[in-house]
Amino acid sequence: MHRPSAAQAVDCPSCGSSLDVDERFPAWCPGCEWNLSPAAGPAPHRTPRQQRGHLRAARRRAAREALVRARVEKLYESLTEDPARRHDANWFGAAAIAGAVHLLTLAVFTGSVLLVCDDRWPVRVLGVIGVVVAVLLRPRLGRVRNDANALRRDEAPALYALADRVAAAVGGKPVDVIRVTGAFNASFGRLGLLRRSELTLGLQLWTVLTPQQRVALLGHEFGHGVNGDSRRGLWLDSALRTLSTLHTMLLPDRRGSQRGAMVLFALVAGVAQGLVCRLIRVVLRLLHRLTSRSGQRAEYRADILAAELASTEAARGMLETLLLEQSVQTVRLRLRATPRPRRTGGSGTQPPAVDFWTTLAEQVADVPPLERERLRRLSARDLGAVDVSHPPTHLRMQLLDQRPKGLPSLELGDAETTAIEAELAPARKRLAAALLG
Ligand SMILES: [Zn+2]
Ligand SMILES: [Zn+2]
Incomplete structure (x- = not known):
């Protein structure tokens, strides 16, 4: 250190x-x-015309950001006033649009099957094309991957035991699969027709959290399984995927290789495709807007569940750590750039993978409070720039600051922490090699 x-x-x-x-x-x-946000370097030289364009773009960006800011702040206020409300009018609107999309897929499929049964072959061809389109548009369910990152229950009994305790504490079911990746994040999802649950833990994040903050992270993720997050529901999620697929399929081809009469046909088809694409984009944006509200609400609710479980302090610490992503990446890049001694047989040199996680944890723990405060304020200032599906971290922290401190209802003991770390060791070795590669 x-x-x-x-x-x-x-x-x-x-x-x-x-x-x-x-x-x-x-x-x-x-x-x-x-100097809250240090400038990256001297401003590039611009001609007066470029300068005017630059200013216009900056004004447009500022206006857009102000809109997003107003929206997330309004949502934050409505949530603090009425934390119990689950579905608002927006949610019903989004569910209705999703229903229309599914109906459309069903109609294309049924209509195409009827066409296939026709006697005339051109109609049949049309029917086959329709069936193919309907298959491409089918509601996508996702599936649980059983790759090297998936941990079996017998490989990681202590980690699964902790996950099960957390799931039970927040009122959820035991997780089906835990996956570990090298990322600086974590997620919870339901996949496939059986809606199997999958918890993904990014080891860069897991490593820099204290044991109790890890409980908070698990509480947050399992909180997503019980807090009625509509974005994760099959109904909305599959509709969004269907629209995206349709959009990709219909994007007009602008290569312009057609000749003669085909030019006119291509032109008309291109205009029609363009219009449909524009319509899909409008619907996608609308769905995104409508679901991002309930999505943000779900994030706040998951944070409250995490605080009730692991203590407000641990949950807040976990959120504060999320702001350190850049610091984590800096440490990783520095370690990657450091020349490592080649491992010769039995020389006793530690493989880089062993050092990596220890160094990462030490250096991130060593980030002083003043730098953490700078990052928190930066999150507050860049509120308008955030992805609208995630509430800004500083507002999530603010919500927890209003809660009583309280004691954790689930504590992670030293023996349990050590056992979990031992179970994660093989994955750590493999993932560090990839991260430093
Ligand atoms: Zn000053
Ligand atoms: Zn979340």
Whole structure:
């Protein structure tokens, strides 16, 4: 672990207050937010015309961001006022649109089957094409993958036992499959016709969390299984996939290789395809807008479940860690760039995989509170830039800050933590090699 040799004291160039500067991180002022987001470099040279275009684009972006900001803040307020509300009018609208999409698929299929049964062969050909289209548009269910990343229950009994405890505590069912990846995230989903549950744990995130924050992470993910998150439901999810497939299939071909009469035909077909595509995009955007509200609501609710389970403090710590993704990537890239001694037989040199996870955990734990605060405020300032399906992390933290502190209802003991770590060791070795490769 390396601490700064000396914290330099300098004055803020903007407000003059004294700043503690850690040379490993950008200097910034918590008082006036000077240098909260350090500029990437000098602005590129632009002609007056380019400059005007740049300003116009910036204004449009700002207006868009202001809209998103207003929307997420309104949702946050409505949630804090009425946390129990599950489905709003938006949700019913989205479900109705999804229903129309499924009906359309069904109609294409039934109509095409009728055409196939016709006596005239051109009609039959049309019917076959229709059936193919209907098959392509079928509701997609996803499937549980049994690859190297999937852990069996007998391979990781302690991890599954913890997952089962968490699932039971939030009122869910035991998970069917746990997968571990090298990512800095985690997710929970239901797949296939049997709706088997799959928990995915990204080891970069898991590693930099404290044991109790890991409980909070599991609480959040299993919370998704019980909080009525409509985006994850078969009805909406499959409709979104159907529309996306249709959009990809219909995108007009702009290569323009046709000749003679075909040019006119291609032109008409292209215009028709373009119109249908535009309509699909409008519907997709609408569905996204309608479901993102319930999706954000679901995220907040999962956070509350996590806090009830692992303690508000642990859940908040887990969220704060989510802001450290960039720091984690920096550590990883630095380690990847570091020349490693070649392993010669029995030389005793540690393989890089062993060092990687330890170094990652140490260096991320070493990120000082001032840098964490900078990242939190950056999340607050860049509110408008966030993906609308995820609430901004600082609002998720704010929601937890309003909760009583309280004690955890599920605690992860040392023996359990050690057992889980031992079970994850083979995956760690494999994934570190890939991450540093
Ligand atoms: Zn200042
Ligand atoms: Zn979530």
